[in-house]
Every structure is written in structure tokens, then in C-alpha cells.
Amino acid sequence: MxxxxxxxxxxxxxxxxxxxxxxxxxxxxxxxxxxxxxxxxxxxxxxxxxxxxxxxxxxxxxxxxxxxxxxxxxxxxxxxxxxxxxxxxxxxxxxxxxxxxxxxxxxxxxxxxxxxxxxxxxxxxxxxxxxxxxxxxxxxxxxxxxxxxxxxxxxxxxxxxxxxxxxxxxxxxTPTSHTDVLARWLTVLKSALLREEQYADALRCSDLALLLRPGDPHEIRDRGYIYQQLECSHAAAMDYSYFIEQCPEDPAAELLKLQVKVLNAQAPVLH
Structure with missing residues (x-):
């Protein structure tokens, strides 16, 4: 599939x-x-x-x-x-x-x-x-x-x-839909792979989870972290910015704003 x-x-x-x-x-x-x-x-x-x-x-x-x-x-x-x-x-x-x-x-x-x-x-x-x-x-x-x-x-x-x-x-x-359980299962697996520093596999988990729950800000925030570990600064900054926009009251939002500034400074400038 x-x-x-x-x-x-x-x-x-x-x-x-x-x-x-x-x-x-x-x-x-x-x-x-x-x-x-x-x-x-x-x-x-x-x-x-x-x-x-x-x-x-x-x-x-x-x-x-x-x-x-x-x-x-x-x-x-x-x-x-x-x-x-x-x-x-x-x-x-x-x-x-x-x-x-x-x-x-x-x-x-x-x-x-x-x-x-x-x-x-x-x-x-x-x-x-x-x-x-x-x-x-x-x-x-x-x-x-x-x-x-x-x-x-x-x-x-x-x-x-x-x-x-x-x-x-x-x-x-109440019984949970299989789609939601599978998304949560992927989140658990992704967290385990992150602990084991298997970032490419973790990214595949995140991308799959987002197909099951499109636009989930917390999943997108986690994907931003994976991109950051893979040194994809621009992609990480975009995901963090999305999370900040969707969850401005979340305690992590202020910290991520600082991360976005740092990541944007690291992103290559195209001439």
C-alpha cells in the first residue's frame, strides 16, 4: 500500500x-x-x-x-x-x-x-x-x-x-475508531524511534499519522522536531510556525517562537 x-x-x-x-x-x-x-x-x-x-x-x-x-x-x-x-x-x-x-x-x-x-x-x-x-x-x-x-x-x-x-x-x-487508534499507535512508535534516534523511520511514522489525522497541530509540531534533527531547518520552522498559529495558548508556543527565529537564521539563502 x-x-x-x-x-x-x-x-x-x-x-x-x-x-x-x-x-x-x-x-x-x-x-x-x-x-x-x-x-x-x-x-x-x-x-x-x-x-x-x-x-x-x-x-x-x-x-x-x-x-x-x-x-x-x-x-x-x-x-x-x-x-x-x-x-x-x-x-x-x-x-x-x-x-x-x-x-x-x-x-x-x-x-x-x-x-x-x-x-x-x-x-x-x-x-x-x-x-x-x-x-x-x-x-x-x-x-x-x-x-x-x-x-x-x-x-x-x-x-x-x-x-x-x-x-x-x-x-x-467509549469505543475508539480504528483510525484514531492507529494514529495513536503510530505516535507511540514514533516516540520510541525518536528515543532510539531513528529519525528517518520516525519521520515516516509522522507522515503516516498525518494522513490519518490531517492538520493535527501536535503531530506537526513533532514532525518539526524530527526535521530539526535531520537538519531540515526550513521545514522545521514551517511546522513549528503552524503549531504556534494553531495553538497560541500552548506553553510550548513561546519556546517554539525562539526556535523558529534560530531555524530561519540557519536556513540557506537562495540567490
């Missing part, structure tokens, strides 16, 4: 994992998509075989969580949380380690094949899974460790993330 096709693709019509595979094929020409699909299909087949006699959907979900985290050994990477390999699907399936969005996407893929009512939520602190039972209250799962989390716990996470006065919004728990 080419970059130009990303913005026109209907990611809501496919699974989140399929969308992620498409995105990663675009990021990495050598991405082993066929191997990834084979591994996912094997997980589904193994889950169906292990749970074929369990007809109660609640127990079926508990059985799947036990399989995923205990028998198959998937877990959150606590030692290298911000490593880029935790966001690449092939590495997650190979290492059985990841971050909430990558682990959650794989778990949700298997759950939906088992006809369990699981969807994904881009909660402000991290990606979580939501289970909408027809006969019981909604449940939430932390895909980092497979634990069920209460709304009270989620409220504590929010206060830890945004401060003790952070207002609660019910919209924080």
Missing part, C-alpha cells in the same frame, strides 16, 4: 490488527505480513480448540485471558516499555511482549473470532479493552497484564496522568 492510499482506506471495515498490518507494510517494505497473519490464525485456531467445550461467554473470555497471558506467555514489556519493537506486530508475536495497544489489538483479534463482545478504547492513559455483555455490566481489561480494571481504578489512572482535579468524562470509555 502506498502513502496516498492510507487516507482513503476504510479502517473501520477491517480489524484493528489488519489495519496495523497495512500501516506497518507501508512503514517497512520488508514487513513479514504473511508470517504475522499465519501466527494470528494459529492463535485463533489454538483458542478455538482449547475453548470449544466452553459455551458460557463469560468463562470463555476468562479462559482466553488465561491462555493469552499464562499459556502463550504474552506480557507487557516492563523492562523496555518504550522500545520500538513493542509496537511492531511481528516483534510482539515473536517475543510475546508488547505495550497495551499492540497486545490489546492481538487479544481483541482472537476474542472477536471467538464471538466475544470486545472492543478497544483509547483511554487517556493507555489503550484498554471494553467488554459489553448483554446480560451483565460492562467490563474493562488492561491488555498490559490481562487484569480486569474497575472504573474507579481508571479514575485513579486519570488523576495520576492529568492531575487530581482532572474532570471525568464518560466519553473516555
Amino acid at each position: 502506498h502513502f496516498t492510499e492510507v487516507s482513503s482506506r476504510n479502517y473501520e471495515a477491517i480489524t484493528l490488527v489488519d489495519g496495523a498490518i497495512d500501516i506497518m507494510m507501508d512503514l517497512e517494505p520488508g514487513f513479514p505480513s504473511q508470517w504475522v497473519r499465519l501466527q494470528l490464525d494459529k492463535l485463533v485456531q489454538d483458542a478455538e480448540a482449547a475453548l470449544m467445550t466452553e459455551t458460557n461467554p463469560h468463562l470463555r473470555l476468562e479462559g482466553l485471558i488465561r491462555l493469552f497471558y499464562h499459556e502463550w506467555g504474552f506480557c507487557g514489556d516492563r523492562n523496555q516499555y518504550y522500545a520500538a519493537e513493542n509496537a511492531y506486530l511481528d516483534k510482539v508475536l515473536e517475543r510475546r511482549k508488547g505495550i497495551p495497544v499492540s497486545l490489546g489489538a492481538v487479544l481483541m483479534y482472537v476474542a472477536q473470532h471467538l464471538e466475544l463482545p470486545v472492543s478497544g478504547v483509547a483511554f487517556p492513559t493507555q489503550y484498554i479493552l471494553r467488554v459489553d455483555w448483554p446480560d451483565a455490566p460492562v467490563q474493562f481489561i488492561n491488555p498490559f497484564d490481562g487484569e480486569f480494571v474497575s472504573q474507579q481504578t481508571l479514575g485513579s489512572w486519570l488523576k495520576g496522568h492529568k492531575g487530581p482535579l482532572a474532570p471525568w468524562r464518560d466519553s473516555y470509555l
